[in-house]
Amino acid sequence: MLDKYKKAQKEFVRQQVEKLNNIGVALSSEHNLEKLLGQVVSQALGLAHCDAGSIYIKEEDKLAFMVAQNNTLKKRYGKGYEDKYFKKFQFPISKDRISGYVASTGETLNIGDVYQIHPDKEYRFTDDFDRRNNYVTKSMIAMPLKDPDHNVLGVLQLINCLNEEGKIIPFDKDIENLIQSVSSQAAVAIRNAQLIRKVKEAHLDTILRLSVAAEFRDDDTSEHLRRMTTYSVIVARNLGMSEYEIDLLKYAAPMHDIGKIGIPDSILFKPGNLTKSEWEEMKKHTIYGAQILEGSDSEILKASSIVAMNHHERWDGSGYPRGLRKNEIPIFGQIVSIADVFDALASKRCYKEAYDLSNSIEEIKASRSVSFSKHIVDAFVQGLEEIVEVFQNSQKSVFEQAPIIEVNKVEVQFH
Template identity: 35%
Template sequence: MFKQDLTSDELLRIIFKYMAKIASERNLNEVLVLMADMGREMILSDRCTVWLIDRVSEQIYTKVAHGVDEIRIPLGTGLVGSSIATGENIIIKDAYNDPRHNADNDRKTGYVTKSIITVPFRNNDGEIIGAYQAINKLTEVDYFTDRDLEILSLAASYAGKSLESVMLHQEIIDTQREIIFTMGEIGEIRSTETGNHVKRVAEYSYVLARALGLSSAEAEMLRTASPMHDIGKVAIPDAVLNKPGKLTPAEYEIIKSHTKIGYQLLKGSKRDLLRTAAIVAEQHHEKWDGTGYPLGRKGEEIHIYGRITAVADVFDALSAERVYKPAWPLEKIENLLREERGRHFDPAIIDVFFEQLPKLLEIRKRLTDDKVDNE
């Protein structure tokens, strides 16, 4: 059944609804989703895509296209590339009669593109940073009109300016993440481990956090902070840190001190990210039954971030060859985690671990290195 074009009042309600959400959102992908949903609702299209320019790779890409995954194409190609390059709006009634339409994606997905509208959007300096592209009008008149162009141009004008501030915020977050990963790798390099260890622990922690019901923001915070869990190792002498044999009681106390050292390094920050990293650094060796260190916290006295990182860290540590042990086979790791459920580890996290194990193994394979057992 065909839809009817929206009235002015209906358009205003959609605009106010989405503008309020976009203005308060700081996650780039979430903003792109909101922009795509707003565009689709405003002009009654079947799909709406938000494209951005990647100047480094000289490509345009979308992570938010209704019905498809990320798409990347060379800058200047296709209808959307033409619109971005020229700064011109484009309306096509029949895509297959226009030589600029790239039909490869239709052939891959089986989707039939008929009508298209493309509107570039600009930042506060007037520079084009991307474009809206909507596909297939859902009204009785099955193509986009000048009225649709006016409506989508209005959405693009506001959303483009809002998007710029979110992109700048995302750039800061990405820079912080890169610094944290680099600092986390320092501890691993000193203990002759690979940098992929901290990357794997970060990805495992994110998967477990989301499966436990933590919000996307909380899970992302943990993913970004968890690579710092062993940063305190920078202060541990090499002779102790890389000793191949069994540690003496005194040496073990020195090793244990990396949790307090990491916490002291990070705790004074005013940044949520580094305060989270301080929690993880201090608490990832605490145990559910209270026998861990440095403070012997028990059960939910241990922060959820510490409890999650503990499972992620042990899983990866056992999977990899270390100076003091060979890599464990997967079955042996599974048996230990089951045995330590309710002792070392939070039972709920172990249950989620086994539910999510296929995802975790995919991550391990993707971020593997020569020391990881991929059995």
């Protein structure tokens, strides 16, 4: 009998270790922070057998509520309920909230009933979520996500542990230990994802600054690059490109005109029309750009070289420098070219006044199957609402613009 019990217990432990290993592998391969956090919560829910969970990430002296899953609300409201019911927000870290207490002390709180917290305790349960959603939180574990250097990166909260009959019970010590292992693995993965994001942000910033330096001297260049990069990403997303390709394009697009560094100022800033020979020289910025960027092992620079070379090619073969036609033009070149043309049409340049927005949109629509493929124009039109918003936001004064990075948008924001 004892043997049988021991065997069963051994098997249970083996299964838990295997689950933890799988979680570790899954987490370490996900570098997108928001997706990673979603995975941590769902893995923790499964392992702890509980109804709900959420993660807060520390951002200086604030906690940002990042992701949440709640099986009861999911059953009640259906798939996609998270976006509707969980509003992302930030709040200052203070010890009177459970998550704030855990973030500032680094202690784990394992609470049997959040409505029965002893008045001597520094922290309280805030019941806004329960009242708003007609939900009852009872048992809770709030655990710090600590990296190996013991820095608290955030807080994992699990709610309402369930027994086999689905009744809410407190989280026992074994479950707490299991969740502890997931938290440690999650913290390492989160730290890596945050570092990767910081490097990417710095990389993109460097690219933008160098690209501005190459075209320089024109105040609007940096805004043009930000806008046309955002349009390119929107079009690529609507074309169904993979996240990896979209990422490459995001870094490559701002470098499209880097070859202008080789064009004399007298041509680059000439108001009015260029002579034929000046125009021939101007066209060479595509080739100069490709030459500057080619020959690298970096996927980003390879993509950038393609973009620089092909962003003035046109679907009907009327573009330059090679007069490529249709799908001879690499897709990155096609996407950047529509984004670049639209922004150039709608903006004021040294050689022209701005077109009004609706005229610019009509012009793009009219170029379907002429300058641009019908798929590209359709993907552009599909994203029009977002594109117009980006354009209009950049026309506002800097004081009216949204902050550079908002808590509810994990990616680098251009506007």
